[in-house]
Structures are given as C-alpha cells and as structure tokens.
Amino acid sequence: MPNTEPPSLVKSVAHALDILDVVARAGDSGVTLAELAPRVGMAKSSASASARTLAHYGFLHIEMPGPRFKLGFALLRYGDQVTRQTSLGQVALPILHELAESTGLTARLALNDDGYPVFVERVDGHGSVRFHATLGQRESPHATGAGKVILAYSPTPLVRRVIGEHGLPRYTDSTITEPDALMDELERVRLVGFGVDNEEESDGVVCVGAPVFDHLGTCLGALSLTGLKADLASDGVGPYGAAVMEAAQRITRTVQGGRR
Amino acid sequence: MPNTEPPSLVKSVAHALDILDVVARAGDSGVTLAELAPRVGMAKSSASASARTLAHYGFLHIEMPGPRFKLGFALLRYGDQVTRQTSLGQVALPILHELAESTGLTARLALNDDGYPVFVERVDGHGSVRFHATLGQRESPHATGAGKVILAYSPTPLVRRVIGEHGLPRYTDSTITEPDALMDELERVRLVGFGVDNEEESDGVVCVGAPVFDHLGTCLGALSLTGLKADLASDGVGPYGAAVMEAAQRITRTVQGGRR
DNA sequence: TTCAGTGTTCGGCATCAACGAACATGTTAA
DNA sequence: TTAACATGTTCGTTGATGCCGAACACTGAA
Structure with a gap:
C-alpha cells in the first residue's frame, strides 16, 4: 500500500x-x-x-x-443503526428472510463500498452449517458472488483500481487470478444478470449474487445466497440464480419507487 | 440523574x-x-x-x-464482534434459531448489564410482525421478561439501586409501577423459573424470559421469546415458558461445562 | 510478611487541539 | 451570464491540555 x-x-x-x-x-x-x-x-x-x-x-x-x-x-x-439507517437494509430484511426460508441457504445483503462488497445483513437458512460471515468488513471483490456483481456494474476505471490495490489473491484452485479472466467473467455476469462463486473463495462453498440499483442505475449493492456445494441438487445453482435475481429486482423497484 | x-x-x-x-x-x-x-x-x-x-x-x-x-x-x-466475543452469544445463536423455528416467535438473548437487560442477538420467527428490537441498548428492567429475570436473580441492593435510578415508568395499563409489587413479581419469577411480560411494555405484545447462569450461579443474562398476544393459543404462555427455560438451561450447562 | 504485578495519582512541559478569519468551491436566484 | 449565498477547506496564532514519567496505592501470591 x-x-x-x-x-x-x-x-x-x-x-x-x-x-x-x-x-x-x-x-x-x-x-x-x-x-x-x-x-x-x-x-x-x-x-x-x-x-x-x-x-x-x-x-x-x-x-x-x-x-x-x-x-x-x-x-x-451503533452497528445496529448502520444497518437500520440504510434504506436498503430496511426493505431488504424481509426479503432476505423469504429467500433464506424458501431456499434453506444463507441470504445476505452486501453494500457497494467503493467497489468492494461489505455485508450488512445476514439471515441464516436451515442448512447444516452456519457461515461465520463477518459483517461490516470488505470481502473479496473477485471471489464472491456479491463482489463480482458489484464490479460487473462498476465503471471500468474503478474496476482497474480495485484490482490494482487489492490484487487477485488465490484462495482455492478455482479462484480467478488473471485480470483478463476476471474481465471476461464480469462480462458474463452482465450477460446473465447474476454472479456465481463456484468454490472460488472457499472449497465446498458456492454462492450466487444479484445486483440492486438505485434510480440512476448505480449499483448500490448485491443480494447473495451461500450454501454448501454438497447440498445442491443436480441442476446446480441455476434455480438459485433466478431466485436472487428476482428478489434483487424487487428491492430495486422498491428503492426506486418508494420515497425516502 | x-x-x-x-x-x-x-x-x-x-x-x-x-x-x-x-x-x-x-x-x-x-x-x-x-x-x-x-x-x-x-x-x-x-x-x-x-x-x-x-x-x-x-x-x-x-x-x-x-x-x-x-x-x-x-x-x-465492531458491533458484530461484540456479539461474537461474548462466549454466550456463540453458544446461544443456534439455540435461538431452534427456538424461533419451533415457536414461530422472535427469540432474543439479553446480557446482564449491571442489572439492566441489553439485547445482543436476535432471531426473528415466522410471525406476522417483526419487532424492531434495537440491539445494544438498555431495555426496561421492570417491563420485559428478560429484565425481570435478570433482576430476580440479582442481589437485592442492586435491585434497589436499579429501581432507584431507573424508576418504574408506566408504559401500559399493566405496567408494574409499585416497588413492592415488583418485588413480589420477582419472587414469583424465582418460584416458577421464568419471567412473563404480559403487555406491560407494549399493548398486545407478550414475552417470556428465562435466566442463564455462570458456574458461580451469577445470572449472565436471559433468553426471551416475544410475540403478539393475539397469536397465542388459548393455553397462554405456559408452553413457551417451558421452552425458554429448557433452552436457557441448555446454554447454562454449555457455559459451565465448556472450557475457555 | 514480602514481593511482583497491577492501575492510579500527580506536577511539568511542549504539543497540538481549538479557534476564527480568509479562501476556494459549487449551488441557487435573478 | 452574473451575482449572491451557502458550503467545506486552509492557515497562523494561542492557550489549553494531552502526554509523559516517576512516585504512590492496591491486590494477590509466595
């Protein structure tokens, strides 16, 4: 640094x-x-x-x-107030509950902190394990579903800066460590509308994230679902991707439509 | 003051x-x-x-x-760490989940802060309403299930001091506002093993709390279940009282048994 | 009792936190 | 466009005060 x-x-x-x-x-x-x-x-x-x-x-x-x-x-x-004061957190909470309940996975809301994902709210599912996701600190931008989504909808200069200062440290065999590969991945995220972390941050853990926008089209943050790969049905993360996207779009609409 | x-x-x-x-x-x-x-x-x-x-x-x-x-x-x-650093919070979280799931009510853990209850962890149930219980601040000692429990198992001088400095402000028609009546109520709590708040802090809201002790018998805090009176079955809070007591005792055993 | 460890008190010095006017900024109104 | 206003920032100056370190008080163990 x-x-x-x-x-x-x-x-x-x-x-x-x-x-x-x-x-x-x-x-x-x-x-x-x-x-x-x-x-x-x-x-x-x-x-x-x-x-x-x-x-x-x-x-x-x-x-x-x-x-x-x-x-x-x-x-x-004060920490509790940080969550509560974010208009996003307010509208997101019940939706996180829904998601966690219907999928059984851990649902979280990350905010966009200058290109990095910061989780501010978490609702555990009924799944076997419980993820000790720490709130309030910057997580990996390149190895989490939420991080990829936030980068995917950020201006390219910001993306380059984040990659420059954070680097692309390897966590598992699947971690994306090449800038070009990451740029391709971000393109793919924009195409399908949600981001996937397929054991890229932690072995055996998968995660899907979808973006939330404000009325100007800026990406405020991302919704994400996290679970064990072993618990997934044979059809992969596809159904979950659709679910987070739908939920994130609902939040986006509420944020854009609702006053304050 | x-x-x-x-x-x-x-x-x-x-x-x-x-x-x-x-x-x-x-x-x-x-x-x-x-x-x-x-x-x-x-x-x-x-x-x-x-x-x-x-x-x-x-x-x-x-x-x-x-x-x-x-x-x-x-x-x-940091706020997240406060929860995490409390050995109580660690062991209580899964149990709170169980309670919330089996009863459908909001389950919370309060710590004993010099005679006052301070909620540090909360798991919402599937109930109709969601209580905006603020974390980290002192709640009413005389009008909540958790507060009564903590007072009931505190030394009398501390109880007197808390009553002296906090007073017994009235929130609803059912609030206990007389010191003697409160002392009787605390005696009752010790007798049955759990505390009840029957619309004493908020109309239509009921709550039961049960104590958690350390290895010296000091009351570390209380587990509580909160819900709408309208949602209760005809047999009242009895079954819930038994459930929180059982859960609180499990936490007590873990805290007393576990090293660290 | 002695001892080693703690946290607390106390005066003195030099730092530096606080101020307020002057400046740069960008938003609003005419 | 201009002008007026608001904002946040910069900059010396000065007095308060944050910081230190040694001496004190307290606790618990040997």
Whole structure:
C-alpha cells in the first residue's frame, strides 16, 4: 500500500480508535491496561485516560476486578443503526428472510463500498452449517458472488483500481487470478444478470449474487445466497440464480419507487 | 440523574464520540458539517478534523458530493464482534434459531448489564410482525421478561439501586409501577423459573424470559421469546415458558461445562 | 510478611487541539 | 451570464491540555 495520504489526523482521537482496535483484537478475554498501553504506543496514564473516556460513552466495558477492557455495548447499538439507517437494509430484511426460508441457504445483503462488497445483513437458512460471515468488513471483490456483481456494474476505471490495490489473491484452485479472466467473467455476469462463486473463495462453498440499483442505475449493492456445494441438487445453482435475481429486482423497484 | 462524577475525560475523544452520536441521531440522510459543528459545540474547522479522523478509521462515511456524514461500516464490524466475543452469544445463536423455528416467535438473548437487560442477538420467527428490537441498548428492567429475570436473580441492593435510578415508568395499563409489587413479581419469577411480560411494555405484545447462569450461579443474562398476544393459543404462555427455560438451561450447562 | 504485578495519582512541559478569519468551491436566484 | 449565498477547506496564532514519567496505592501470591 503506497501510504494513501496523511490528512493530518487528530492525534488523541486516533489514539482512542487505536485502543478500540487493540481491544477488539484481544477477543473475549479482554486486555489489561499494562498490555494495552505499549501496544498503542502511549504511557499507561494517557492510555488510561483515553480508555476511561471510551468507557464513559459505552464504547468500552471495564470488567472488574483486575480491570480488563472489552468492547462495549455502544458499538453494538451503533452497528445496529448502520444497518437500520440504510434504506436498503430496511426493505431488504424481509426479503432476505423469504429467500433464506424458501431456499434453506444463507441470504445476505452486501453494500457497494467503493467497489468492494461489505455485508450488512445476514439471515441464516436451515442448512447444516452456519457461515461465520463477518459483517461490516470488505470481502473479496473477485471471489464472491456479491463482489463480482458489484464490479460487473462498476465503471471500468474503478474496476482497474480495485484490482490494482487489492490484487487477485488465490484462495482455492478455482479462484480467478488473471485480470483478463476476471474481465471476461464480469462480462458474463452482465450477460446473465447474476454472479456465481463456484468454490472460488472457499472449497465446498458456492454462492450466487444479484445486483440492486438505485434510480440512476448505480449499483448500490448485491443480494447473495451461500450454501454448501454438497447440498445442491443436480441442476446446480441455476434455480438459485433466478431466485436472487428476482428478489434483487424487487428491492430495486422498491428503492426506486418508494420515497425516502 | 445526580451527575455521577466528572472522571476527567479526554476532551477531544469526547468530542469525537459526541460527533458520532449526532450523526447517529441524524439517521439515513446524514448531516452536513455546518449543522454538525454547532450541535457538538465546536468550530467548523475543529469538527472537520475530528470527523475526518473518524472517517479515516471507518467510523464515519463521508458521502460526496456536498459532503454528508453518515455512520461508517467499522461500527458494524465492531458491533458484530461484540456479539461474537461474548462466549454466550456463540453458544446461544443456534439455540435461538431452534427456538424461533419451533415457536414461530422472535427469540432474543439479553446480557446482564449491571442489572439492566441489553439485547445482543436476535432471531426473528415466522410471525406476522417483526419487532424492531434495537440491539445494544438498555431495555426496561421492570417491563420485559428478560429484565425481570435478570433482576430476580440479582442481589437485592442492586435491585434497589436499579429501581432507584431507573424508576418504574408506566408504559401500559399493566405496567408494574409499585416497588413492592415488583418485588413480589420477582419472587414469583424465582418460584416458577421464568419471567412473563404480559403487555406491560407494549399493548398486545407478550414475552417470556428465562435466566442463564455462570458456574458461580451469577445470572449472565436471559433468553426471551416475544410475540403478539393475539397469536397465542388459548393455553397462554405456559408452553413457551417451558421452552425458554429448557433452552436457557441448555446454554447454562454449555457455559459451565465448556472450557475457555 | 514480602514481593511482583497491577492501575492510579500527580506536577511539568511542549504539543497540538481549538479557534476564527480568509479562501476556494459549487449551488441557487435573478 | 452574473451575482449572491451557502458550503467545506486552509492557515497562523494561542492557550489549553494531552502526554509523559516517576512516585504512590492496591491486590494477590509466595
């Protein structure tokens, strides 16, 4: 990464957010102040003050005794609002439920984050396994159904930029790692109207995605269905592709038609 | 509220978190810098620097053109981790799915946040309505199934403190507003093993909750089932009470037995 | 009890967060 | 097209304050 730019950040705010990150990485057990301070490069006293402020707002939870810092409920509250505030998420939720129920697969909604897919909503199906799909972080643009769909309906310069900065890392034998091959694949997506991930990100896992547009034709995000290849009927992903497309089109119509 | 204490907060961090709060309240449409700055009591330039820092970490999303600030995906990511990092949330999720599926009601897991119930996980049932239960914020301790359960298994001084600071606000005709009546109700909860909210928080909505304990017998939180009274069979909430209790006990056993 | 580990308090210094006017931008109105 | 207005950004200046580090208090274990 060629060091994007130094937009003169506010140091103490950056420190506080670094603290959050360290605590998040620590996991369930939390961190003590002594191991936190050096990891963010501050004196104990300074880190204590910042952490205390975060805790006062509910972003951290201080667990007694032997104070251990964990993530606080405020993050959950705000995170929930992110989903809720997206007009897309609102209209998509019931449709995700329908999809999950009728297909038995895991249905998800990804938003277009500057060319990358970010899952913001998930409804598990009744299937055997449960995918620990993390919400809120950028997923592979080239190896997921949702990612391919978003790229397919993005302007070419953006596609090139995403490929340039993210690369095309190989996850499985089927992962597309050649830019030209990916461009062909995107063309195919535009042709059939939905994207397929055939064990390209994870062995044994397949996924289909379909695009959602706003009134200007910009791709807002993608709906996707994920399942185990072993669970698929012999006729492949075709029926599921049709189902996500139909559902995504319904969302598109609602978004375009409904005010606000 | 008698102004708890001024624990000497870090001003710039507090400002940044205030900004997040303002943006969150703004909703889907976001806020512009001009309306944000006065609302947090800062100069435009200062607010801009803070907001920019938040955006750099993904806590805010700057939407062009006419820069509008919205909540960023990082909040979603961290919020998701809060759920995931709770060992409870991990083991509870599949059980919530079971409950929602077998009863058709909305199943939720609340954690004990110093005597208050905070919902951290939710699985909707197939029922007619969908409850917009917000995650991550303190709910009524005296008017929800989960809240009553948590209070019922908390030490009396804590119960008194919660009643003192939260009061017993009336939401419906059935809300318990007298401390003595609430204490009797808690006794009843301990007797039958689960708590009932019979249209006490919202007309037409009923709810049952059952406790989850750790290995020391501390109440970690509560499982709850919520549905419309109109949808209930003639035999009332009894069967559901038995179901949540059984599920909660299974979680308790897993938590107590499992290492980590 | 002693000891090692923790988190907290305290003063002092230099940083830098906050300000506000001047600038650049792009949107609206005439 | 022009003009007026609104927005967000830039830029020194200055005083507040975030940061440090050593000394203190506390806890739990040996």
